[in-house]
Amino acid sequence: MIARFLAAAVLLIGAALAAPVAAHQQKTAISILSHNPRTGMLEVVHQVPIHDAEHALKSKGAKGADILADNESRRAFARYVAERFELTVRGDNVPLTLLGSEIEGGSLLIYQEASSPGPGAQLTVRSQILTDVWVRQENRVNLGDGTNVETLIFRAGDRAKAGILP
Amino acid sequence: MRLIAFFAALLFAFPALAQGIQQTKGSFEDKFRQLDEVLADPNVYRNASGAPGHQYWQQQADYRINATLDEDARRLTARMTITYKNNSPDSLPWIWLQLDQNIFKKDSMAELTNTFGGPGRRGPSVSAARGNAPAKLSLEELRRQQAMADNTYGYDITRVVSGGRNLDYTIVGTLMRIDLPTPLRPGQSVSFAMDYGFNIVEENTIYARSGYEHFPDDPREGGNDIFLFAQWFPRLVAYSDYEGWHNKEFLGRGEFTLEFGNYDVTMTVPNDHIVSSTGVLGNPSAVLTATQRQRLATARNADAPVFIVAPEEAEANEASNPTGTKSWRFTAQNVRDFAWATSRKFAWDAQGHKQPGAANSTVMAMSFYPKEGGELWQKYSTAAVVHTMKVYSRFSFDYPYPTAQSVNGPVGGMEYPMITFNGPRTNLNDDGSRTYSESEKVFLVGVVIHEIGHIYFPMTVNSDERQWTWMDEGINSFLDSVAGYEWDPDMPWTRSLPRDLIPYMTSTNQVPIMTQSDSVLNLGPNAYGKPSAAYHILRDTILGRERFDFALKEYARRWKFKRPTPTDFFRTMEEASGTDLDWFWRGWFYTTDHVDISLDTIHRLRLDTKNPDIDLARRRQELADEPEKVGVRLNREQGLPIWVLENPGVTDFYDENDQFTVTPKDTKKYESFLEGLEDWERRVFDRAVEEDNNYYVLSFSNKGGLVMPIILGLTFADGSTERMYIPAEIWRRNARNVSKLLVFPKEKQLTEVVLDPNWETADADIENNYYPRRIIDSRVETFKRPDPSSRTGRDLMAEVLVKDEKDEESGEE
Numbered sequence: 001m002i003a004r005f006l007a008a009a010v011l012l013i014g015a016a017l018a019a020p021v022a023a024h025q026q027k028t029a030i031s032i033l034s035h036n037p038r039t040g041m042l043e044v045v046h047q048v049p050i051h052d053a054e055h056a057l058k059s060k061g062a063k064g065a066d067i068l069a070d071n072e073s074r075r076a077f078a079r080y081v082a083e084r085f086e087l088t089v090r091g092d093n094v095p096l097t098l099l100g101s102e103i104e105g106g107s108l109l110i111y112q113e114a115s116s117p118g119p120g121a122q123l124t125v126r127s128q129i130l131t132d133v134w135v136r137q138e139n140r141v142n143l144g145d146g147t148n149v150e151t152l153i154f155r156a157g158d159r160a161k162a163g164i165l166p
Numbered sequence: 167m168r169l170i171a172f173f174a175a176l177l178f179a180f181p182a183l184a185q186g187i188q189q190t191k192g193s194f195e196d197k198f199r200q201l202d203e204v205l206a207d208p209n210v211y212r213n214a215s216g217a218p219g220h221q222y223w224q225q226q227a228d229y230r231i232n233a234t235l236d237e238d239a240r241r242l243t244a245r246m247t248i249t250y251k252n253n254s255p256d257s258l259p260w261i262w263l264q265l266d267q268n269i270f271k272k273d274s275m276a277e278l279t280n281t282f283g284g285p286g287r288r289g290p291s292v293s294a295a296r297g298n299a300p301a302k303l304s305l306e307e308l309r310r311q312q313a314m315a316d317n318t319y320g321y322d323i324t325r326v327v328s329g330g331r332n333l334d335y336t337i338v339g340t341l342m343r344i345d346l347p348t349p350l351r352p353g354q355s356v357s358f359a360m361d362y363g364f365n366i367v368e369e370n371t372i373y374a375r376s377g378y379e380h381f382p383d384d385p386r387e388g389g390n391d392i393f394l395f396a397q398w399f400p401r402l403v404a405y406s407d408y409e410g411w412h413n414k415e416f417l418g419r420g421e422f423t424l425e426f427g428n429y430d431v432t433m434t435v436p437n438d439h440i441v442s443s444t445g446v447l448g449n450p451s452a453v454l455t456a457t458q459r460q461r462l463a464t465a466r467n468a469d470a471p472v473f474i475v476a477p478e479e480a481e482a483n484e485a486s487n488p489t490g491t492k493s494w495r496f497t498a499q500n501v502r503d504f505a506w507a508t509s510r511k512f513a514w515d516a517q518g519h520k521q522p523g524a525a526n527s528t529v530m531a532m533s534f535y536p537k538e539g540g541e542l543w544q545k546y547s548t549a550a551v552v553h554t555m556k557v558y559s560r561f562s563f564d565y566p567y568p569t570a571q572s573v574n575g576p577v578g579g580m581e582y583p584m585i586t587f588n589g590p591r592t593n594l595n596d597d598g599s600r601t602y603s604e605s606e607k608v609f610l611v612g613v614v615i616h617e618i619g620h621i622y623f624p625m626t627v628n629s630d631e632r633q634w635t636w637m638d639e640g641i642n643s644f645l646d647s648v649a650g651y652e653w654d655p656d657m658p659w660t661r662s663l664p665r666d667l668i669p670y671m672t673s674t675n676q677v678p679i680m681t682q683s684d685s686v687l688n689l690g691p692n693a694y695g696k697p698s699a700a701y702h703i704l705r706d707t708i709l710g711r712e713r714f715d716f717a718l719k720e721y722a723r724r725w726k727f728k729r730p731t732p733t734d735f736f737r738t739m740e741e742a743s744g745t746d747l748d749w750f751w752r753g754w755f756y757t758t759d760h761v762d763i764s765l766d767t768i769h770r771l772r773l774d775t776k777n778p779d780i781d782l783a784r785r786r787q788e789l790a791d792e793p794e795k796v797g798v799r800l801n802r803e804q805g806l807p808i809w810v811l812e813n814p815g816v817t818d819f820y821d822e823n824d825q826f827t828v829t830p831k832d833t834k835k836y837e838s839f840l841e842g843l844e845d846w847e848r849r850v851f852d853r854a855v856e857e858d859n860n861y862y863v864l865s866f867s868n869k870g871g872l873v874m875p876i877i878l879g880l881t882f883a884d885g886s887t888e889r890m891y892i893p894a895e896i897w898r899r900n901a902r903n904v905s906k907l908l909v910f911p912k913e914k915q916l917t918e919v920v921l922d923p924n925w926e927t928a929d930a931d932i933e934n935n936y937y938p939r940r941i942i943d944s945r946v947e948t949f950k951r952p953d954p955s956s957r958t959g960r961d962l963m964a965e966v967l968v969k970d971e972k973d974e975e976s977g978e979e
Contacts, residue, residue, distance in 0.1 A: 026691075030669040043946040146672070
């Protein structure tokens with residue numbers, strides 16, 4: 001079931017499934033990419049409001065979605081996020097390992113990592129998290145943690161954008 | 167020549183006009199420049215302390231409406247009389263009305279300016295063509311297109327009369343100007359009647375703030391609807407002392423700017439419907455059964471919700487057909503808007519909330535929901551309504567109306583006076599049972615608190631939502647998190663604490679909070695989260711709870727049933743707390759700076775005694791404490807001979823006396839130093855030498871730009887700790903680098919300093935908060951640790967993923 005809706009998410013015409021989706025979502029996801037000098041890894045943290053995540057699952061037909069209590073729901077959403085977030089370096093796709101997720105406040109945090117191309121590398125990123133669910137979705141991708149940040153903004157259909165990893 | 171001079175003057179004049187006061191030499195930035203040049207000038211209507219001025223005025227609009235719902239045609243028709251009183255000092259030749267339903271016309275500004283795949287659009291998902299990627303339409307977008315093509319939406323206005331004569335009017339998008347026969351003078355009133363109707367949009371298809379929701383699977387033939395009515399009558403445009411008529415087109419996001427007034431509304435609906443509405447039911451005996459009226463009376467003094475219409479009765483209604491109509495009459499006093507809902511699907515529960523001594527000593531907290539709301543609503547909706555009033559009233563005023571209602575329908579969360587629309591529901595399982603997820607429960611409780619909270623802000627403290635989303639959403643998000651703490655401190659609801667906002671605040675390409683509602687990027691973190699985080703910092707860190715709560719309550723009291731502006735809010739919070747907060751408003755609300763203060767260095771100092779017997783001995787010890795020269799150590803290890811050791815018989819004065827030996831000259835210099843001191847200098851000096859305190863100079867740099875207090879966690883060699891709070895004003899003369907001297911008794915030696923140890927200020931970089939520096943695990947490293955204790959709800963899925971991959975390889979579904 002979960003695999004089926006993930007496939008539906010990449011169709012040309014997004015499948016309009018199931019029940020109406022309640023409004024009042026925040027419709028924003030923030031992703032942070034940073035180089036960890038101690039581990040040599042590129043770390044990726046996606047911050048998505050819990051209710052956006054759960055309602056997105058429901059809108060895609062996962063009727064019993066429960067982000068807080070059901071690990072399967074969270075894994076399904078984490079995999080969906082991983083599919084909607086693309087990263088390339090020098091034209092090559094960077095396979096990001098999905099580490100898992102956790103709840104912090106009203107947000108679901110999803111973690112990924114890969115070998116880091118190192119500070120100064122040009123990253124090409126495309127975040128289409130939830131843009132197939134809500135037209136108003138506005139995603140931010142911060143290259144860098146802490147103070148020195150370059151932000152790429154994505155909306156539905158936006159192509160990949162490039163920035164330098166600090 | 168004269169022409170050239172003229173152009174030159176223009177070129178120089180424009181930037182000066184646009185930028186006001188400028189630092190034209192050097193790079194000094196005054197983060198504490200007073201806001202006077204930015205805030206509106208005080209006047210007789212709004213005074214310099216942020217309170218309504220002695221000649222404050224606002225208009226009044228009273229409405230009498232008779233509305234009829236044609237359920238089958240999904241059309242509402244109404245006859246309305248508006249009485250408008252001009253309390254302004256101006257004569258008004260015309261009156262402007264808001265025609266919000268016109269946003270659904272095919273040629274509305276909102277429809278025409280919605281960019282395809284662009285930011286901020288309300289509606290179904292689409293994406294524009296990018297490069298080789300084709301444009302994408304969702305089925306929802308196609309459904310919306312088809313509904314717009316098949317239906318005619320927007321107001322049909324068939325009559326506008328006053329005193330028996332037709333009035334001329336002009337419609338401009340979602341606005342309508344009615345020309346008065348004679349100007350309405352100060353203090354005068356005018357009444358006029360309108361007949362109008364409109365086709366009701368399907369909320370989920372059109373993406374509206376109200377409309378109907380269809381339930382095709384209900385047992386009744388043809389199914390049932392829930393109707394939510396908001397923005398359902400032509401409403402007076404606000405006319406204010408600072409903007410005149412607020413002619414800002416309704417584009418969908420920026421909400422509403424409204425006048426207070428009294429309402430008398432009769433709605434005629436199928437006679438098996440239950441109506442929930444702003445106001446108080448004026449004719450219960452005509453529309454409720456004797457049993458329902460008895461239950462309502464019981465609920466008034468109940469300490470738990472009582473069913474007026476039980477779920478099983480609602481389910482029976484769902485299968486019924488109306489035998490006629492009923493007219494429900496509601497009246498509401500001093501409200502800025504009026505909304506209602508109707509359906510035969512509604513169960514209805516109620517509980518009296520007591521406010522001893524208040525104008526409304528009993529408030530009827532009520533919920534209306536279909537079977538799809540189920541147990542989730544039975545348990546938590548009315549309970550959350552009551553909880554909200556208990557908490558919010560402590561921060562503002564007694565709940566100001568006789569009813570507070572929560573209605574389940576197709577709208578996720580929306581607020582009106584005395585009535586709110588809230589979306590969370592149960593799931594229907596294959597076996598016919600209904601359950602709900604934990605986060606849907608959190609969402610219901612959270613959204614009911616939030617929307618009922620809006621009855622305080624902005625339904626009573628009537629800020630201008632069309633201009634400033636943050637004014638009501640910021641305070642309300644802050645208070646809903648406070649109320650959430652008091653519901654369940656572990657409830658994962660709020661995303662508006664300082665620590666939650668760091669990724670947004672560090673990101674580039676944001677807009678300041680002080681941005682008009684329709685132009686804001688990322689409305690959630692900008693207008694809800696960031697101002698809420700700012701208030702948490704003001705309350706818990708900068709002002710303290712007593713002063714903050716007093717100031718917020720004063721703001722609420724001053725502007726209850728009045729129309730505050732941002733200027734009034736900023737001034738009131740400063741005046742009532744007794745604190746200059748211009749730097750705070752400037753940084754948090756007028757800029758996109760973030761917080762990152764770095765503790766760069768700590769230097770330890772020790773007072774010289776000037777006494778050579780003491781100071782030179784210390785110098786000798788300092789030299790001895792230095793590491794041995796590497797070359798000398800290597801020579802020794804190599805066994806190389808040293809001349810002076812091999813020639814012990816050759817010595818002189820300098821073998822007995824090193825460079826730190828006290829000479830008579832040193833002693834004489836010390837005595838002469840002491841003799842040269844004034845009496846008070848000698849007393850100070852002697853005491854300082856005796857105390858021999860520890861002196862530390864801490865150097866800070868401001869990397870984020872936002873000036874904030876410096877909060878220090880100090881740890882000493884004896885294991886004791888202290889918290890030190892240095893007000894933000896330390897940055898007033900240099901907003902980039904400051905140093906601070908700290909003095910501790912001789913026995914208190916500093917071993918570690920942590921800046922913002924409790925994560926109060928949204929400081930973006932924790933690593934530079936420690937001195938000495940320490941390795942700070944990244945979020946990912948923390949997550950991967952075997953037993954993280956800092957966060958809840960962790961799901962380590964790596965092993966599961968490996969297992970899943972194996973499953974897939976083995977062909978399992």
